[in-house]
Amino acid sequence: MRFAILAILAIGLAACQSSEVSRELGARCDTSSECDDRCLMPGVDWPGGFCTTRCETDLDCQSDAACLEEEGGVCAFLCTSDPGCAFLGQGYGCKERDARGGAGTRMVCRGA
């Protein structure tokens, strides 16, 4: 009986888990078909590849992301320090970059 309840709880919890990244923003990728919109290819700038969405302003990105003035405008996770980017894995840090459309700068997670 106890085993059955534990098994049900374990399956239920596992079935409800979610990830901090998604096809929209942050998933690893090698091609854009792995993302909802586009893949920033693996390299020094985006280690492991980085799924993102095209944008013109911060409002085009999810609430914890900003629109950067690179690659024609892409979303990246906002941060305040390097540890805040640890969930993206090795090679990611918190860097200051220009916001899209001359809207100042943003601290975002990315590689070099």
Place this chain on the structure above:
Amino acid sequence: MSRSLIAFVGVVVTTGVAHAQDVPEVTPPSTATPADSGVATNANAPSDMGDQGIAAMLGVAGGGRSTPGGLLVAGHYYYQLSDQDWFDGSAAFVFGSGDAECFRDRMNVTLCEHGLASGYAGKLGVAARRFMPNLATETFWPFVRAGLGTALVRFPDDDITGITFSVQVGAGLRASLTEAIALTAEADLELGVGQFSNGLGGEPQLGVNISAGAEFKL
């Protein structure tokens, strides 16, 4: 899950091929009234429930993550096991959206975050349906059901195929319309595991099925 429920499912699975006539206490179904025939009626199940029946059901399956969901079309075959229990064999199809929802997380592990109504499935199930005479009226008969199921699952845009095994528990209500036709509505919870292709591997399965349809005496 209580011990009695587990025992109930076990009995059903092991006796699912038994013939109704093998059970001595089963009262033969009759269209005649007790007064006409002198045969005792079965007080533990609907009087119009034959020893065999079929049903066609339509409903919705709620899935998520790697559990398929969408429009549910199901067929059932009922076979009497005792005066209160029927074997319930089912075949069902689930039609959801085919959108790609799988990705690799930062640990390079493939995850799927499909919505409530995503994917396709073909399902087979064996279960037992037990009527609850203490809650029944002349027309409406509540029942509980429990059983096991397996399904072939496909998420086309992710190019992911899998096979799943689940335990199903549920309840429903059967309403007699005529001597040969009844309306049935039921809801089931499915809990299990699946093995999927394309790097997804083993995944838990958690879904809800709600359906309604017509039941025909054979």
